[in-house]
Amino acid sequence: MTSNSPEVTVDVVVIGAGPTGENVADRAVQGGLSAAIVESELVGGECSYWACMPSKALLRDAAALRAARALPAAGKAVTGDLDATAVLARRDQFTSGWDDGGQVDWLTGAGITLVRGQGRIADTRTVTVTDADGTTTTLHARHAVVVATGSAALIPPITGLADVDPWTNREATGATSIPDRLAIIGGGVVGAEMATAFSALGSQVSLVSRTRVLPGVEEFAGKHVAEALEANGVTIHTGVDAVEARRDDSGDVRLTLSDDTTVTADEVLVAAGRTPNTKDLGLENVGLTPGSWLEVDDSLAVVSDGTPVGDSWLYAAGDVNHRALLTHHGKYQARALGDLIVARARGEEPDLSTWGRHAATADERAVTQVIFTDPEVIAVGHSAESAKAAGIEVGVVDHDLGAVAGSSLHADGYRGQARMVIDEQRNVLVGFTAVGPDTAELLQAATIAVVGEVPLDRLWHAVPAYPTISEIWLRLLETAGRDR
Incomplete structure (x- = not known):
């Protein structure tokens, strides 16, 4: 249900209705608590509409085609090229056409109150939510406020970049057509996956990385991916930065690199890291810095200089705590945190020892990742x-x-x-x-x-x-x- 009440009191308030926030709220409700969840965009968050699901949908057809062509008989049965329009149409099915009605229905069925708007921490256990029409609802939490607002694409301070209307992961995964030429700034996971996807869909891709391709994993793995990208026609520039961007009268984007070479493209995708969604969250009202990643302890309680904020009523889960910027780890944190909040509401102090059920220790010892490149x-x-x-x-x-x-x-x-x-x-x-x-x-x-x-x-x-x-x-x- 959607709450329009000016004052609402529940056990747990969750800011952010992505997979992490949904799981915290659901776990709390399953434990017998009441929960309200705040969302300023689409219920389901980045993963559902602009990251995990649409990106893998863009990659899957090409992967199936490569698998068929790697076998002699199956390869002979495959004719023609990928139908990019059909790929985009299938992608749209996985995003439900960027309609969150199904996700809202799930919240309703789970007994979670949805409040739409921008949530801001106003005081201890208090969140104000401002809707698009300016209506303000005040939420009071008996036990906990959880920040699960995720992260957004970081736009680096490259001269002229903002003026060329660069793509981020959102524009890339939501593309309605395939550009003839695509320049990608950043050789990490998003950059490498989108280079794989768009080169397979017909773009001439140029990838610019200040380090090597996939610097976050073992070097041999990144080398295999780089070799495959180049074999599929991707031009890779490593060890260089993009220092300037401009769009000329013809509509072309020209990137100047630090080695004085130039890359020309129809669009430029920025995949140079993430920034926390905490700029407009009211952190200053609890002594924290707006726009910062939220440091947490082993219980995922937000800490400042190593000390929990207040009496451990404020928590942060998912990307926003910068432990592991991966949807499945955000959901893992959410399950541990939801159960912990329920236990503390009952007056219990859960076991936070190594591998204890309520401690998200996998974020330090066993982060798991699949990079869906070729x-x-x-x-x-x-x-x-x-x-x-x-x-x-x-x-x-x-x-x-x-x-x-x-x-x-x-x-x-x-x-x-x-x-x-x-x-x-x-x-x-x-x-x-x-x-x-x-x-x-x-x-x-x-x-x-x-x-x-x-x-x-x-x-x-x-x-x-x-x-x-x-x-x-x-x-x-x-x-x-x-x-x-």
Whole structure:
């Protein structure tokens, strides 16, 4: 239901109705509390309409086509190119045409009160919501206020960039046509995925990255992706910055790079990082800095200089706390937090120890990620570099993913690589990365091994089925046994 009351009192107020906020509110209601959720845009948030779902819809047809063409008989049965119009139409189905009616119905069915408008923290446990027509509703929380406002695309201070009307992830995932030429600033996940998608849909793509492609994962994985992008016609500029942008009278955008080269495109997509949605949140009213990421403790309570704000009534979950800017981790935090708020409302203090149910420790030890490029990249836990930085005695085991029988059956000319990162002192896996076609389904097994801290000797008894790509686990363990 939608509340129009000027004063509403509930147990929990959640600001932001993306996947994280929805899950916090739902968990609280399932625990017997009442909850109101505030949203200034579409219920369902960035993931549903401008990120995870539409971006993967843009990528999926091309991935299926590549898989078919990697097999000789299936490849002969495939004729013609991708129908970009059909791809965009299927994308629209996953965003429900940018209509959140279905998501609102879900909230209603879950017993969560929806208040539309811009939410601002006014005082302790108090949120004011201003609707588009200026109507203000005041929400009072008996127990907790949760900030789940997410993040937005960061627009770097490049001369002239704002004047060329750059795309962000929103314009890219919501595109109604495919530009002939697309320049992308940023070689991270969004930049690499959109380079994969738009090059497959017919754009001539130029990718500009100040570092390497996919700097957030193991270098070998980024190298595989960069090579595949270049093989598919993407021009990659690494180790350079875009320093100026301008749109000429013909409508072309011209990017000047720090090495004095120029990239010309019809549109420019900025994929240079994220910024927290906290500028207009009323943080100054509780002694915090507007526009900042929100620091949290292990209970996800917002802290300032290490001390919880007030008596731990203010929490932050999802992107906005900068722990792991991934939808599934936001939802994971939300489940832990919702249960914790319910427990504290009952006068209980939950267990926040390592791997305790109410502590979001995976954000520090077992972040999981799939990058839906060609080829796919999966990662959980530490890279070799981050493990060394954490003071772990690191063992690294690599294996050619294409040398596994299941891979050669999966696709002719299969190329990929997998890496285990081992804590030598404890003999457990602390990180896993793989790159190759259709590696996403390997991720959960690796995640269980990392989270469960399964000794390598025990992993020998987790027998992979033959002939599948999962046989890589056996080959990695065999290599580890020889090398250690």
